[in-house]
Amino acid sequence: MLERILINGLVQGGIYALLAIGFSLIFGVARMINLAHTSFYMLASYGIYTLTRYLGIPAIPAAAISLVLTTFIGLATYKLFIDRVREHHVTVMLITMAVAFVYQEVILMIFQGHYLAAPPFVSGFAQILGVRVSFQHLLTFGVVILVLVGVWALLSKTRLGIAIRAVAQDSEVANLMGINVSRILLITMSIAAGLSAVAGAVIAPTLVLEPYMWTHPLVMIMAIVVLGGLGSVKGSFIGAFVFGFVEVSVVFLAPELAFLKGAFALVVMVVILLFRPEGLFGIAFEEERL
């Protein structure tokens, strides 16, 4: 029982973490809540589906092409819609949501409400401590670790990372120090969209593709990011695993209430926030503190 909770929780947490990191990054740097974040993940999944099913491209190159395309769409979205209103937080939230709706409707028009599936990169499963885990889920977990290390290395070891962190801490001062803030924001946005697309690429084969697939994970990752502390990548990572373990524990300990796993996770979030209003690892900014 315990080993099953452990392993399934790690798998579920990994999926959430992969989605939450990008969302957290763009919030930390630009203070933007990008509600279109998971719609990139949807676009990437549908991209892979189209490329493999209609053009006959094998899964891995298809994922690469789709990743590039989605990142490009993310960039275009930022340039066209978000950039000009990025000072207004509520407007950013609304416009990204409206854009996500546009993507949803376009997908709905092209693919209709059918449930589809993208082919996996690897099929089969491994047995760990007597628990069966599909290779695709293991791959997801590996990619999460890779992405996390990559993001950490980028942020702390490169000049670009230092610039990104500078903008995150104080964009005005960063600007005065000669950092091109809007370029940094653009780069961050494409990294975030790219991460969402990566998530789409590796998770898609384990999912059902449908035009509303972006809403459920969106709510969950927002809750995760809030739980971990807005803007803290480390916090989101840990928050994702908290959610993963809570959900899996509910399934195992109260099978009749398995459908409540999402609600339970949200209750945990609300309770934690009651005691730590800035989340587990959140940094309360001077002007945001009460």
Added chain:
Amino acid sequence: MLRRLLKDFQGDIIAVPGRLLALIFFIMLLLVPLVTNEPYILRTLIFANIFAIFAVSWDLLSGYTGQVNFGHALFFGVAAYTSALLNLKMGMPPWATIPIGALAAVVAGVVVCLPALRLRGPYLSLVTLAFPLILLGIIFTFTGFTGGEFGVSGLSRVSNSRVTDFYISFGVMLVSVMIMWKLTDAKSALVRTGIIFHAIREDEITARASGINTIRYKLLAFAVGGFFAGIAGAFHAHFMRIAGPSNLDLFLSFQAIIWTVFGGITSIYGPVVGVYIMYPLMEFLRVVPEIRMLIFAGIVVIILLFMPEGIAVFIRDKMEQTCPRCKLSNVWWRKTCRACGANLR
């Protein structure tokens, strides 16, 4: 007395084009049943009335006090379920269940407010998002009582005729919007709430430093916002004769925000205009069902990009100008202020 009223009417309404337009619009709306009895048109207008209350209540809570609520459907749904269950299980008539439903929404408002008092900005928005989802979980747990995905159906009607329904919903809408307008009017001599709400949004710390008990006013905003959203929800349940999980949907919460921002946030009349344009437009677009939602989303994007202050405010600013000296509104063609004669250009 009468003459005085008439004079006020002339000065405060006729002279300000925005208000005159609103007056004409409402009178025309009042006369609709005389022109057409088409039940479909009346239904559209009834829903516009109901959703106008809903959108305005969001504006009061989020636009004025800055507590951006992403789960406004919670109040709508709580009231809808409460009044539905009271009506069905205890046989209470709609005129009793609607106010009780709204009071239940007030309770929900206070409950949500408790974490909200400690949270700010995006944290608050995202936490409020969670509440309707948690409640949905509860509804699906006690299906024997709540009907689960079927909802609670077979409620009694508000009245037996569509025209009466229309006039009731219209009256309720007018009264609710008037009350909310007065509560948020920063210049009001009667209540201080308007100016305090503004202060909380602009700078809560300063407001507190000025001796305002901001907690009390935030609570008040949640309670009032919840109450009117609840009125809308309970009315909707009785008109549809069903309260179901879709009343708590994320989509409904977002619609309130979209209508408000489309019309003009922090203005009370903005959301009313937003709903009255957007809702019938969506009904009209039924002739092209394939791209209906796409057009909806497209319009929202364009409005947000080019008229971030909303369509109603945009038009009002084109029609009215404020006197730089006495702050009175004037028609756009006037060169001097109608009260103090100051030069307007």
Added chain:
Amino acid sequence: MRKRLVFSLIACLLALTILVPGCAKEAAQPKEPATPTIKIGIIGPMKFVQGQHHWFGAELARDEINAAGGIIVKGTKYLVELIKTDSNEMLSPTDAAAAMERLITVDKADFVIGGFRTEGVFPMQDVAMDYKKIFLGAGSATKELCMKVKENYNRYKYWFRVTPFSNVNLVNNSLLTLGTAGAIMKQGLGIQGKIKVAILAEQATWADAMVAAYQAYVPQKLGMDVVGAWRPSATATDVTAELSAIQASGAHIILTIISGPVGIPFARQLGELQIPLASVGINVESQKDGFMSATNNYGNFETTLNTYAKGVAITSKTNAFFEAFVKKHGQTPTYNAGTYDAIYVLKAAIERAGSLDSDAVVVELEKTDMETTAGRLVFMGKDTDTPHDVTYGPGYVTGIATQWQNGEMKAVWPLNWNNVTYPGTVQWQIPDRVIKAYKK
């Protein structure tokens, strides 16, 4: 300059929103036919398989009837005219009720067929009853819809259900399939002792009563043990945790009650992880053609209650309908395509009544005894709990169970059940993954 651009953009958009519908309407308007028409509204979620099959089935019936001389009412020939209405019920039941009212008052439909999501069908039913319009249900299985006819006959008598039969009878069919599968497994694998059953039901009200019934009847009638019930959300995208827990419980068979998209990840993960369990019951997604590709071909051996399957002639009408449907749309019809039968039932009732008046047609509809594509259709009487529902049982509508065998949907039940066997039915197969696990 920029302002002007903005203005022209908005003006263009507004013009578009007015022009496009106008043009669409003009284009959609057929030339005034010489013969009068009977307008039948088809209402459903048109962007989803359910609504599309509502429409496809209805279209087929319309084409056939019009080609064969239309509907004769007291010597006058009427053609069938269909009105397609998107209820948007998946997203907003408010929209569904408005769409229904528009269909009746603006488009002036004489009869309405369709509906799928119960929360949307309730308000639609109410609107139709307000206008005393006959509404033939072709999607929701909820028995409460027909119980309303019992409660208030004069108001709700215009509601009939043509397909599917009520959810109460689904329990019966599921138990019979489970019994069959259990016996085959016991014999084929040499299982000692009782067969253990795990229930996997989506969290929904329609499933609640079924779970309770299974917990009582599975041990009592079939002599099997129930090890527990798992209730994932109908829209869950991952059930590995549930499957892992079920596997740990030592079950042999999973009894499913699934109508939502969760049916796909369920079947896929079952196959992908090679979990040595068979699954029978209801999995609506596995009734669709796209099921095998949606599960990346892991959905093999998934068993579900169903209405139509290739080559299974339930009545003399089934095969012709099935072939025509597949030929036209390249898809297997789901039960929602029962709008086809609904139009024929309606045609017969109108002709017998010799009138389009709702009350007169209701009287004739109640006398319906007709061979449809799904079996012999007789509506239940006023003295039953659920009047105007589909009569279920041998000799009436029974439904079938299908299993995916080597990528093909095969009927596996009823096989010699009360002397009912439809041609083309084969034996249920134990999944390969189970056999492999037992051979070790």
